[in-house]
Amino acid sequence: MHTLLRTPLHGRHVAAGARMVPFAGWEMPVQYEGVIPEHRAVRGDCGVFDVSHMGQFHVEGPNAHELLQSLLSNDLDKIGDGEAQYTLLTNERGGIVDDLIAYRIDPYHYLVVVNAGNRDAAHAWMKEREIRGSEVRDASEEYALLAVQGPRSIERLGLPEAKPFTHVMGAIDGVEVMVNRTGYTGELGVELMCAAEDAVALWDAVVARGAVPCGLGARDTLRLEVCYPLHGNDITQETDAISAGLGWTCALGKDFSGAERLREIKAAGPERKLVAFVMEEKAVPRQGMPIAGGGEVTSGTHSPMLDKGIGMGYVPAAAAGPGKELTIDVRGKERRATVVPKPIYKREES
Amino acid sequence: MAAAEEYPEGLKYHREHDWARIEGDEATLGVTWFAQDALGELVHFEAPSEGGSTTKDSTYGEVESVKAVSDVIAPLSGEILEVNQKVVDAPETVNEDPYGEGWLVRIRLSDPAEVDSLLERDAYKQHLAEQ
Numbered sequence: 001m002h003t004l005l006r007t008p009l010h011g012r013h014v015a016a017g018a019r020m021v022p023f024a025g026w027e028m029p030v031q032y033e034g035v036i037p038e039h040r041a042v043r044g045d046c047g048v049f050d051v052s053h054m055g056q057f058h059v060e061g062p063n064a065h066e067l068l069q070s071l072l073s074n075d076l077d078k079i080g081d082g083e084a085q086y087t088l089l090t091n092e093r094g095g096i097v098d099d100l101i102a103y104r105i106d107p108y109h110y111l112v113v114v115n116a117g118n119r120d121a122a123h124a125w126m127k128e129r130e131i132r133g134s135e136v137r138d139a140s141e142e143y144a145l146l147a148v149q150g151p152r153s154i155e156r157l158g159l160p161e162a163k164p165f166t167h168v169m170g171a172i173d174g175v176e177v178m179v180n181r182t183g184y185t186g187e188l189g190v191e192l193m194c195a196a197e198d199a200v201a202l203w204d205a206v207v208a209r210g211a212v213p214c215g216l217g218a219r220d221t222l223r224l225e226v227c228y229p230l231h232g233n234d235i236t237q238e239t240d241a242i243s244a245g246l247g248w249t250c251a252l253g254k255d256f257s258g259a260e261r262l263r264e265i266k267a268a269g270p271e272r273k274l275v276a277f278v279m280e281e282k283a284v285p286r287q288g289m290p291i292a293g294g295g296e297v298t299s300g301t302h303s304p305m306l307d308k309g310i311g312m313g314y315v316p317a318a319a320a321g322p323g324k325e326l327t328i329d330v331r332g333k334e335r336r337a338t339v340v341p342k343p344i345y346k347r348e349e350s
Numbered sequence: 351m352a353a354a355e356e357y358p359e360g361l362k363y364h365r366e367h368d369w370a371r372i373e374g375d376e377a378t379l380g381v382t383w384f385a386q387d388a389l390g391e392l393v394h395f396e397a398p399s400e401g402g403s404t405t406k407d408s409t410y411g412e413v414e415s416v417k418a419v420s421d422v423i424a425p426l427s428g429e430i431l432e433v434n435q436k437v438v439d440a441p442e443t444v445n446e447d448p449y450g451e452g453w454l455v456r457i458r459l460s461d462p463a464e465v466d467s468l469l470e471r472d473a474y475k476q477h478l479a480e481q
Contacts (some may be wrong), residue, residue: 034352035416036391217390217417282438284394284414302393302416309394331412331419333396 007052008144008199016213024117026053028216035217039304042185042222043347046150048211049219051191052199055119055140057112057126063133065107071129072102073241073259075251081106084165084182088249089114089122094240094258094265098122099231099249101182103167111178113145113191115231144199148211149189149222151347156209159190173205184219186226186343221301224310225345227276233287234274234298234312243270243314245342273320274298276342279309283335285328291315292327292334305345311337352391352445355383361449362465363474364425366407369449372465377426379404380453381413381444384478390415392441395454397433404428404457406464411454413444426464428457 004027013020018029029050031038041047059068069076074087081104089097098118103111114122119140126136148157157172159179167180178193194202207213220230229235235244240258242250242265252263272295279285285300291313300311315326324339361369367385371378386392396412404410404424411422434453437443444452459465469477 030417031390034391036393221416282394283396284416284419286419302414304416307393 005053007050008196009050009052009203012200012203013050013213018213018215021216023216024053024115026116028053029213031215031217032213035215035221036304038212038214038218039221041212042150042187042214042218043305044151046148046153046156046211047214047218048203048206049147049149049214049216050144050203051147051219052144052196053116054145055114055116055122055138056143056145056193057114057123058137058139059110059112059126059134060108060137061134062108063131064110064135067126067129067131067134067136068102068110068112069254070131070256071126073250073256073262075254076102076104076110079104079165082166082168084167084180086165086249088241088246089125090241090256090258090262091237092258092261094242094261095237096231096235096239096241096244097125097237099229099235099246101180103180117232142196143193144196144202146192146194146199146202146206147183147185147189148192148206149183149185149187150211151188153187153189153211156211157190157206158209172202175202175205177202184228185222186228186345186347187222221304224299224301224312225303225305225343227312227342227344229274229312230299239274239314240265240270242266243272244274270317272314273317274312274314275320275339276312276344277310277326277337277339278303278306278344279311279328280336280338282309283328283330283333284309285311285313285330285335285337290329292329293319295319295326297328303345309337310344315339352387353383353447355387356449357382357471357475358449359471361471362425362468363471363477364423364468365474365477366423368423368425370425370465370468371453375459375462376431376456377428377459378453378456379425380448381422382474383448385413385420386445386448386452389413389420390417392444395437395441395444397438398430398455400430400433402430403460404430404455406461413441422454425468426457426459427461428459430455430457432456
């Protein structure tokens with residue numbers, strides 16, 4: 001019997017009537033009122049997600065920067081203190097051990113936030129490759145993380161405007177937090193990191209300010225509408241960044257694990273590509289469904305904003321252009337879809 | 351808005367969380383409050399063809415939410431007279447009114463004796479309590 005881990009907000013979720021499900025070894029809320037109203041709250045106003053299951057590593061020491069430059073695909077020389085970067089932890093084959101965000105505190109101290117399901121693998125991978133003058137420490141138990149997302153999130157939290165992918169220490173109603181201008185919804189918003197013992201006070205403060213509690217169900221529909229990949233679905237140890245359309249996160253001019261293989265794939269052109277598609281017929285695509293011609297759906301759902309089935313999947317490169325028609329095998333029935341540019345959903349310019 | 355939990359008297363229930371309203375040699379079929387609540391907001395009803403048939407205890411369609419898909423099991427055998435187009439167009443109707451506007455199909459019974467094997471309300475509620 002495997003015991004599921006609980007975040008410091010477990011009691012709040014249960015009290016709010018959330019439906020709890022196992023996810024990556026954690027017992028997490030999948031929904032409170034419902035996926036669709038929660039999704040709409042984030043697109044239209046402001047929602048809050050407990051993402052305390054995610055992992056936080058401190059990477060410290062005089063050679064912390066050098067260590068991360070050798071392990072992560074993106075170029076950390078592009079960011080300064082108080083900035084953050086989306087990047088990949090890659091293996092020697094160019095496969096993706098995890099996708100993560102690195103927050104630069106100073107040149108000798110980075111905070112790295114990894115996926116819950118990859119926490120142990122990512123930690124072991126980095127720990128084994130430590131160099132003299134660098135230390136990787138898994139501090140996940142010490143923190144809670146709340147994602148507050150939506151067009152009114154900043155206003156509701158009473159925060160000043162700031163550039164995306166920056167961070168600063170601050171406070172929300174007396175709770176000390178690291179305010180990170182990052183997220184997984186395609187909306188304006190922040191991820192607030194606080195001490196685990198302050199999680200309940202922060203959650204209550206954010207909810208009192210009008211953020212709608214949202215579960216992992218809405219988190220998935222929101223990220224898929226804007227085509228943010230999910231590790232384990234769209235990207236894995238067996239898929240490479242070039243085929244996944246994440247070449248922009250790979251500084252191929254520097255050396256890091258798998259860089260040589262990624263240069264080869266880029267030079268030859270990937271055989272298959274991760275595309276976004278919209279269903280042309282009523283059907284909901286799901287992970288694992290075959291795409292005619294040698295492809296497979298890696299993520300699929302019903303888009304609350306488009307009111308249509310949407311998804312991402314790998315298809316042969318020749319079938320990967322926007323406008324190309326796909327045929328998806330939906331439990332034995334052929335259903336038509338069209339490849340669309342990413343993101344699938346774009347906010348209307350106001 | 352989701353409906354409140356309810357299992358009306360007068361309907362016949364199937365263990366797989368379907369209901370039947372018997373009207374002479376015809377029946378209207380749907381899924382119970384429990385089924386729609388377990389799935390969440392429905393976004394798709396994969397409906398059978400009118401003129402096709404249902405076979406007791408076999409799948410005749412699929413209902414799908416953002417998160418999951420579920421087969422719909424026929425409580426009774428018969429010929430499909432009508433598919434509820436309102437549910438095809440607006441599947442959330444099932445969540446709003448599972449026993450009324452959210453019915454799925456209407457059938458002509460091919461074996462009316464099958465009705466005797468279905469559960470009355472109290473027996474179905476007992477079955478739910480044992481889940």
